[in-house]
Amino acid sequence: MKKLVLTGAAGRLGSYLREPLTQMCDELVSTDIVDDIGKLYPGETYMKGDLASLDDMLKVLECADMVVHMGAYADEGPFEKLLGPNFIGAYNIWEAAYRQGLRRVVYGSSIHAVGMHPKTDFIGVDAPHRPDTFYGLAKCFAEDLGSMYWDKRGLESVHMRILSCAQVNNARALGSWLSYDDLIQLVQRSIETPVTGFRVVYGVSNNDRVPVDNAKASFLGYRPKDNAEQFAEQVLADTPPMDNQDPGNMCHGGPFASVELGNSGVASMNIVNDKKET
Structure with a gap:
């Protein structure tokens, strides 16, 4: 492949994708809103x-084969805060990809598109949208956008x-852990698979307690x-009894399922910023 583009390259997940993606193409164009991302x-x-700028995305995607779209405001927030990067940004990526003749968009979607489904339901990739937040709603929008651009314009997309x-x-x-290696x-399988059309696949590791079903996306070869069971003994020892009336415990979206719309879901998640440094 001649040229790949990675959006959200300055983010934590993007930091782990940059080097592997350089090995899949002649040229990787990494993009974000920061001035620079350090050593390349x-x-x-x-x-x-x-x-949020279509002109910017048209320039970034010029002559590219595919784009791995990981860029977004990565938390719940007021709708107005997500409108530019998450909603308009998704449209700009698909529209620019179509205009520039790309073959496929590989998109960093989220469980939050279906976050209000109960965890006791072993949902598949065809589970109906049930967003838990404005953030999840943006993921629903991008998934439906990808479906429409495939049906109407022949632009493939894989929604992780x-x-x-x-x-x-x-x-x-x-149950929900996705390791960086996985x-x-x-992402590699989503790029390498010869034909995808429009496809949804869950980004989750081979956990004993995995709560979702990827069977209908098995053709991707993922x-x-x-x-995560290797961590179970310590994690469960440190976990107090859970409230079974709290949607954060009972729904696939976790804390995002229990926060008020517009309030941060990440704030209570204790995410360790182990961003890879070049």
Whole structure:
């Protein structure tokens, strides 16, 4: 592949994708809204760009084969705060990809698109949208956008509904964990699969307690290797009894399912910022 683009390259997940993506193409263009992302890998260039600007995205995606779209405001917040990067940004990526003749968009979607489904339901990739927040609603919008652009314009997309890609330090993560190695594999398979059309796949590792079903996306060849059960004894020992009336404990969206609309869901999640440094 000649040229790949990675949005959200300055973010935590983007930091783990940059180097592997350089090995899949002649040129990786990493982009974000920061002035620079430090040292670049061989074959990588950086272009500053605002997702809310169609002109910026047209420039970033020029002559690209595919885009891995991980850029977004990565938390719940007021609708107005998410409108530019998450809603308009998604439209700009798909529209620019179509105008520039890209073959596929690989999108960092989220479990929050279906976050209000009960965890006792073993949901598949065809579960109806049931967003838990404005953030989840933006993921629904992008998934429907991808479906429409495939049906109407022939632009393929793979929507990776990531559950929780962070260190395992809570009981929910025993089922929802996606390791960085498995994230990389999932992105690679989403790029390498010859034909995808429009497809949803859950971004989750091979956990004993996995709460979702990827069977209908098996053709992508994604076979996660890591298992959060290795952390179970310590995590459960540190976990007090849970309130079974709290949607944060009972729904797939976790804390996002219990916060008021517009309030941060990340604030109570104790996410460790172990961003990879170049």
